[in-house]
Amino acid sequence: MSAAHRTAMRQQADACDRLGSPFTARLLRLLADRLDGETAVGARVLGWPGDPLTTGDAVALRLAGGLHALVLSGADEALARVYANPGLGDEQLWQAIACMLNTHDAHLQHWLDTPPQTNEPARSAVLIAAGHWLTARFGLELELLELGASAGLNLRWDAFALEVQGQRFGPADAALTLRPDWTGPPPPATAPRIAGRAGVDLNPLDPARDRLRILSYVWADQGARLARMRAALDLAAKMPVEIAQGDAAEWLEQRLDLRRPGVLQLVYHTVVWQYLSPETDSRARAAMARAGAAGPLARLGMEQDHSGQPGAAIWLDLWPGGRVDLGRADFHGRWVDWQAPAPG
Known part of the structure; x- marks a missing residue:
């Protein structure tokens, strides 16, 4: 992962902490530390041609949104169980995410196509x-x-x-x-x-x-x-x-x-x-x-x-x-x- 991509994910993780989302902050720090180019999603994120920062293409939030959508839709019960238990250790959380990168490639690629829209x-x-x-x-x-x-x-x-x-x-x-x-x-x-x-x-x-x-x-x-x-x-x-x-x-x-x-x-x-x-x-x-x-x-x-x-x-x-x-x-x-x- 390039320094810019590491910085983007960690900056967004810091923002999640400040805005009251420690789970999303932990998720993004794991992605910053462990995501690699062995999956199609990982390769796309690591080779992102635009600005990965939140003020640019917000790549970290695109990927986090794609994972959350799998939970909300009921598309993956294993991931939903992990999300429902935020006290699980980093290894268990990462293993669930790593599995999703392979299993739900088409879904996650679709979520990476467009920037997040908060609608708060x-x-x-x-x-x-x-x-x-x-x-x-x-x-x-x-x-x-x-x-x-x-x-x-x-x-x-x-x-x-x-x-x-x-x-x-x-x-x-x-x-x-x-x-x-x-x-x-x-x-x-x-x-x-x-x-x-x-x-x-x-x-x-x-x-x-x-x-x-x-x-x-x-x-x-x-x-x-x-x-x-x-x-x-x-x-x-x-x-x-x-x-x-x-x-x-x-x-x-x-x-x-x-x-x-x-x-x-x-x-x-x-x-x-x-x-x-x-x-x-x-x-x-x-x-x-x-x-x-x-x-x-x-x-x-x-x-x-x-x-x-x-x-x-x-x-x-x-x-x-x-x-x-x-x-x-x-x-x-x-x-x-x-x-x-x-x-x-």
């Missing part, structure tokens, strides 16, 4: 709070426009509820109730009204057809995340949303021209912007600046900012109004440090 519905805690804040600020209906929407689970955040500091934000019969560790003031009580919703992705997933793939990218030892994902996918099957396939900037240029009176267009993205090409980045920023000059517009970002602080930065760009820092949040929605100013 717990990020909707930030979207719910921001939706309430924007409604209190502008008093307008919201049109939701998500970049990097994947299966669109976070385009349905108004059907979820947020419970923080003894208060509930969202419907009483919510499909999913989010309870992150919350610091800072609660969001305003002004309930948002949604006028429409749509998203774009280079490779949109279908919540029904791609259910196994979406679930497989949730780390195997995180039962609460799996339960949230299943609830969000169940809702998505009953609540269709338009997800276009295409370039984010080109799509945004077209959608921002379709504004309606009395509606605030909310463009948002969660852990997506780092994957955009420089051209798409530039075109998307220019499209929002043009649209904002013609009327009210909001952009919500939840993104890694390499500041050395935990989690992702959360902010709003408002036209009119400029940049508003909202605080920080865990990448998987476990906690939110909400530092938004009063919306007035």
Whole structure:
């Protein structure tokens, strides 16, 4: 294994540890230490021609997802037993994985073909709070426009509820109730009204057809995340949303021209912007600046900012109004440090 591939898997293992998945961290460290080129899957991973890092092709998470899918689908009972007993030693875990590399080559090759898509519905805690804040600020209906929407689970955040500091934000019969560790003031009580919703992705997933793939990218030892994902996918099957396939900037240029009176267009993205090409980045920023000059517009970002602080930065760009820092949040929605100013 090249130094770059070892580094990629170990860096991802460190991230799994930080994000509460010690089993996946151990799995990836075993792969980093022991994977060789004697199987077709091993040879492909070791000879990967692109960028193996998580910020590139995320090869480690592709392979981890493929293995988890074998467990979720019931395709391999032996591997499922090992996954159900995380206290087993490294030798037993590795022997089970090594066997899978041979037995399920076609399946694992298929999972290596495409990058993982997180679809983390717990990020909707930030979207719910921001939706309430924007409604209190502008008093307008919201049109939701998500970049990097994947299966669109976070385009349905108004059907979820947020419970923080003894208060509930969202419907009483919510499909999913989010309870992150919350610091800072609660969001305003002004309930948002949604006028429409749509998203774009280079490779949109279908919540029904791609259910196994979406679930497989949730780390195997995180039962609460799996339960949230299943609830969000169940809702998505009953609540269709338009997800276009295409370039984010080109799509945004077209959608921002379709504004309606009395509606605030909310463009948002969660852990997506780092994957955009420089051209798409530039075109998307220019499209929002043009649209904002013609009327009210909001952009919500939840993104890694390499500041050395935990989690992702959360902010709003408002036209009119400029940049508003909202605080920080865990990448998987476990906690939110909400530092938004009063919306007035």
